[in-house]
Amino acid sequence: MKLSLDRKTKVLLVVFLLIYIVVGVLNAIYLSKQSMGEAFKNVANRWVVKLPFGKGIFSRINPLTIFMTWAVMLVVILIAYRFKNPKLIPDRKQSALESLMEFVYQMVEDAIPDQRFVRPTFYIACTLFVFIVFCNILGGAIPGVSIEANAQGNIEKIHLFSDTWFSPTADINTNAFLAVFVFLISQVFAIKSKGFKAWAKTWFEPIPFMFPMNVIGELSKPISHSLRLFGNIAGGALLTYLLAYMAKYLFLPVILWGFFGLFVGVIQALVFTVLAIAYISSALS
């Protein structure tokens, strides 16, 4: 692979690397003094803000997840905006994007039996894939700002480059609601495709006695779907944090681990997408 960067990008990269090294050394000097218990005390806490309106859990929100999601959305939309007017004869970047979309489209086309739902499923699957890939790579491979919160959800400390960025997919909310969305959309497609009666009949197959089994089987899909991604990314983030702590917050091990994070992130995004397609197609068939 040959990278061709212009001067501006090179300067930016060098400046970023310098800042990164300086902060890494500072982290190594100051942060590595804390004990392991101190460092891992707040690792399972999230920054939670209590909103003035609403009640119970509906008044609580994780701002970091939402900010990171907006950042990812911004990056994705900017990239998409660059290819707003695709050319008939593609250049290299466009053909890379096209081959990605072609890949997803091929998977969808092979899996979905009903021709009417190929395009909508493709939109959902491709968006899922792109969003989750960016989130996972951000959370698995790129060092950034991390916010430490206490058990009540208030900010305790803000660290720079001691951990990777917080990935939106390391928050169970994102994964759970995406998985539920996939589940609901598969049922909606099934109703649209077969009609309500035939769809309702599929719950009582092969015999009416199996209805609870079918319900449990269907409901376990979004749970396993969401927890798989959550476990991978959250566990990976935790391991990265552990590794960063053990390397005294120096930069190199995190970069090396980053390749693993990249790999796992892409694979898990692919798994999430493929399973979403499989659930939709199994609901349709």
Next chain:
Amino acid sequence: MENGPTLAEALIQMGKFIGAGICMGAGAIGPGVGEGHVGDGAMQAMARQPELIGTLTTRMLLSQAVCETTGLYSLLISILILFVL
């Protein structure tokens, strides 16, 4: 003894550590065996049809990632035991 943890707290702590260790260790067996099986099948298929290596590798990684889920559940439970509960 006045400032240290009580016996009950120490027992709870001990139970957490033992539980987390057993959870992670036992939970890693299943995915390990399962991924081994997947890799075995993929290798045999690759040896039989070397022209399909690209597709087989993708599928193998996919199914291994799915197999790994149960291990990740145990990892989650361990994290929950250690840090949250």
Next chain:
Amino acid sequence: MGFVELNLTGIVQLLNFFILLFALYKLLYKPFTQIMDKRREKVESELAQAEKERKAAQEMKKEAEQILTNARQVAEKIVSDAKQRSDELIAQAKNQAREEADRIMNSARAEIEREKQQALDDVEKKAGEIAVTLAMKILQGVLDEKAKREYLVNILKKGQSE
């Protein structure tokens, strides 16, 4: 329970996802699917064009082959004609030559005959002259009548038998 807490964030995330879906649909999927359809159409039309051209080429090839076979037939005919003609010519020439040879032979034979005749005539004439001179000599000599006649007759007989 910050780690696995479900709260309002999920709904906001879902809304974010819908926004992203909509934006990507507007920016990426719609133009790309359009351009892919266009490309497919173009490829299909070009394939059809190529098929048409291939058919035309095949027809032309068939035509050319037809022409070639025709030409080959014509050439064969010409060659066979020429061969026949040459055979005829050769036969004619042979006949002519034979005739000529016959003619020459005949004329030569006739010539020989004539020469022979002439020679015989000459011989006869000469013999006559010789006989006359001999007779004259003999008559002038000492030989008597009888002897002269016998001699003459002998000579004549000799000359006849030659």
